[in-house]
Amino acid sequence: MEKEDILTALRTSFPEDVLETSTPLGDAAAVVKPEALAGIMAFLKAEPQAFTMLLDLTCVDHPDRLDRFEMVYHVFALEGARRLRVKASLPAAEPVIGSLAGLWKNAVWLEREAFDMFGVRFEGHPDLRRLFMYDGFEGHPLRKDYPLRGRQPRLPMRPDP
């Protein structure tokens, strides 16, 4: 299966939900509706697409857009070493998207990371907590409006000289 075939298959199977397909710099990429994401991912994981691995899951914050959080998924198929990027934009007010924890096991941690860093919530996640930051940390550090030096110490510290 070539890149174009995958994108064509996506478009034909989900004509309503796939908003855009492209191949920027040679990477196959598709933009989908967030509510259809879980279904599309299940389709991609199944034969004959056979994207057996969820390589990566992350988020990009665009504070100037109405759909502020852009979720970015990378899936990978061993056969032919094919990669596909799937993106979905979530509104700033209520960033919620379906969880992939039922499809891939590493999604559990990846989604916890995205929740921790961006505050995106995942519906159906078994255990959505912070992953890297600690209890009592307020805010989501990778959001663009979080200050780079917004330290929240857990101990009283000697102040800056």
Added chain:
Amino acid sequence: MTTRLQAQARPESLLLNMGPSHPAMHGTIRIMLELDGERILNSEVEVGYLHRGFEKTCEHRTWFNLLIYTDRLNYVSPLINNLGYVMTVEKLLGLEVPERAQWIRVLMSELSRISDHLTCLAAMAMECGAFTAFLYKMKAREFLWDAIEQTTGARMTTSYIRIGGVRADLHPDFEAVVRRAVDETRKVVKDVRGLLDKNPIFLGRTRDIAVMTPDNALSYGWTGPCLRSTGVAYDVRRAQPYLTYDRLDFEIPVGERGDNFDRYLVRMSEMEQSLRIIEQCLKPLARTVPAPSGIAPAEAIREARRRRPDDPVRLSPNLEGSEKAVYPGIMAGDKRYVLPPKEDAYTTIEGLIAHFKHFMAGHGLRPPKGEAYFAVEGGNGELGYYIVSDGSDRPYRLHLRAPCFHIVSALEELIRGRYVADVIPTFGSMNMIGGELDR
């Protein structure tokens, strides 16, 4: 603060906390165990103790400056991390790299890979009580680092692979030093095999312990030696060859059972393959590097006040002699993306302006708007960078696909139902690297 495990644990079971500072954890990770006697009923792994804000910091650094942060991701193989970042940016820029630089990059990544595997196995062996193997492997690593240091100027955090090429050409004595390092490493690999391969204590703690099935490994997103130990022969160097890997002859060792011992064996065999690759790289790199020549930097600057000096300037840290002569071989020619040679920056006005343009705020390297994902084979597996550029002089978003993040996420499942003592070799065989896992 109640953790999930504390909330769910049965009242009669014992809760045990390992880490974040634990003698047998070569990294800061906290594992909470729910025990029935010695059996682990349940566990909870907590990470983030080395979260250093890598991704956020990179958004505030220019494309050129953030290279130093990539050194400190997987700090056992910094050169591969440099390579991954640099190649992703080159993909965004559409930049071609000279062939000699590509060979140097391959050679340097393989040196790094060996040092990564050596460190992982050394720590694993030490934590199982095999301190001799640890000392042997550290010895071999010193020889490899000597070779790296001689050319790059640093032992670990090298920042040697730059956008457009590499920082400097190989040291004139490089081949001799590398051959010595290769010989020493071969000897160590052989010795360590003799010490551990049939060692009943080591076998008892690793054979058939924490078995991973291929399907499960794929579901967890495992890559690299850990995935290959389950029998799936996926290696980025072979599946999507980058640089000159398609012209090299090497094998992809795979395991059969996917247990701790297979992860150890795959890493051992991979080191042998990497040594083979290094030897093959030496041939195309055999061109002799010109010996140091030219006038001293201070003198050159004094002279440049009066007139343009004719002689090349002898400078740069590693960095034997003048680099301008070798620049075309190791750096891409595009002036927009590549720094001028130091001697030009110090002695000619054009070089100074080019240098200045590169570092003035808002003027440096500015890749076009877009996004790119590029992966290289790191010490732990597929090391991918996902970079979003908005056309400014710093990345809009930079995300690292850390291979050991996915591997460690399977730890809870792997140690469930095992003994407490099995946590140590299982964790050791995963090669958890804090800088990469927590970023």
Added chain:
Amino acid sequence: MAGNFLTTRFEAMLAWGRKFSLFHYPYVTACCGMEYMSAACAHFDIDRFGAGWTRFSPRQSDLLLVVGTIAQKLAPVLKTVYDQMTEPKWVIAFGACTVSGGIYDNYAVVQGIDRVIPVDIYIPGCPPRPETVLDGLLKLQEKIKTQGQDWRWKKKTS
């Protein structure tokens, strides 16, 4: 009788004994740990200076080597480890991150461990070379030699 005894001050003898038997607790978190391994292994051999014995229990160690970045999340743990050590105790900040936060001036990293615990010797470098580490250790030994040794009974009376 010649050669069978020597005269010294008790304090000097105590200092001499302490400086050559530093049991260290390596609080290894990050990159610097690799250089710590190098320093501790055969090539550079920290044992030559009497600090070869690694104790992984704070109760048994005299010297806390803080090796690598201390994140905000880890700071309470470091403080606990330090508090658990018994007197006399010394702390070496190993590497730029422990000295000042190093290149990580951001939300996640403690800007120098001296904000949390007292530090005796700062070893700069990112990461410091093993030679620098050994130099730092010698500096600490010098410090132990010259500083007043606080013995428990002396403390009680004062």
